[in-house]
Amino acid sequence: MSHLVRRFVSVLGTCCLATGLALCVAQAPARAETSGGFELVALGVRGGLDDSNLSSYLIRAQGDAHYLALDAGTLLPGIDRALARGAFADAGPAGGDTAQGHVFHDLIAGYFISHAHLDHVAGLLIAATDDTGHKPVYGLPSTLQVLSDDYFNWQAWPNFGDRGAKPALGRYRLTETAPGQWFDIPDTTLSAQVYPLWHDRITSSMILLRHGDAYFAYFGDTGPDALSGGGHHLADIWQALAPLVRRHALKGLLIEASYPNEVTDAQLFGHLTPAWLERELGALAEASSDPEALKGLKVLVGHTKPSLKAGRDPRSQIAAQLQAGNRLGVHFILPTQGQQVEMP
Incomplete structure (x- = not known):
């Protein structure tokens, strides 16, 4: 039994076991009777170069007023950009803030940081110079340790966290999440569970969100299990998601495809190509015991890395390669900055 499974069993107690893996997601605490879905707003979708468009999304349960940020x-x-495209139309009055300030101050309940690479935390750091409202930042202990030691240390940046180098200003509450343990997101109807991911030399993470009997999975940067030196983080996740897929409770997932297929495995550094992504989605379909199980599932694809070479458009290449290899019938979506995606 894997370390992840032992932790699931010890934390959650009774679980149903399948093929030696703990499938405990169905035992999440009930916070809402509804089985509604989710609304996602893309604040940044790229994996580098353009510092105004780096990985960051806001998600909320349908009917909620507040969002959880997925990376920043x-x-x-x-x-x-999202306001210019019509997002947050139901947000209510801004009080004394600009519309941008209203969303930042009032509509974001907290942040999930999948890992501490700069392209996933730069906005969190820069925005801390304004009063954030002492909001929680959720992440694995290893991720939060990097935030505290390497950024919030009064050398790289003032300590806007609530621990570490003194004085700790406390604008963010660094909130550790144990793998496999459900927790609630205050001021929302969301519950969440975090899973570790392999990302070359560091541990990244995925967060599984629950609203009633509706689920959404957000993956930080990750490479395929086959290149991880014997790891099985994605295999564990596919086993955990399989029962949700079978009963159509998984409303969507967001995962990366950083490079086109032409990039060699040796140059991926813990990322996915369209071919590797589709191979991993095939493993999810296999875990679900139904080759048709993923048909129509919304698979949002982000973290595409742009190029400064004339005539090259990696995003278009990735989109074309995903469609060409789409034998599972999933609904691939490559969001653009500011786009809203509904997952009812």
Whole structure:
């Protein structure tokens, strides 16, 4: 039994076991009777170069007023772009703030940081110079340790966290999440569970969100199990998601495809190509015991890395390669900055 499974069993107690893996997601605490879905707003979708458009998304349960941020590579420029495209139309009055300030101050309940690479935290750091409202930042202990030691240390940046180098200003509450343990997101109807991911030399993470009997999975940067030196983080996750897929409770997932297929495995550094992504989605279909199980599932694809070479458009290449290899019938979506995606 894997370390992840032992932790699931010890934390959650009774679980149903399948093929030696703990499938405990169905035992999440009930916070809402509804089985509604989710609304996602893309604040940043790229994996580098353009610092105004780096990985960051806001998600909320349908009917909620507040969002959870999924990574924070770009915050305020992404909010501005989303407002220009008609997002947050039901947000209510802004009080004394600009519309951008209203979203930042009042509508974000907290942040999930999948890992501490700069393209996933730059917006979080920069925006801390304004009063954030002492909001929680959720992440694995290893991720939060990097935030505290390497960024919030009064050398790289003032300590806007609530621990570490003194004085700790406390604008963010660094909130550790144990793998496999459900927790609630205050001021929302969301519950969440975090899973570790392999990302070359560091541990990244995925967060599984629950609203009633509806689920959404957000993956930080990750490479395929086959290149991880014997790891099985994605295999564990596919086993955990399989029962949700079978009963159509998984409303969507967001995962990366950083490079086109032409990039060699040796140059991926813990990322996915369209071919590797589709191979991993095939493993999810296999875990679900139904080759048709993923048909129509919304698979949002982000973290595409742009190029400064004339005539090259990696995003278009990735989109074309995903469609060409789409034998599972999933609904691939490559969001653009500011776009809203509904997952009812």
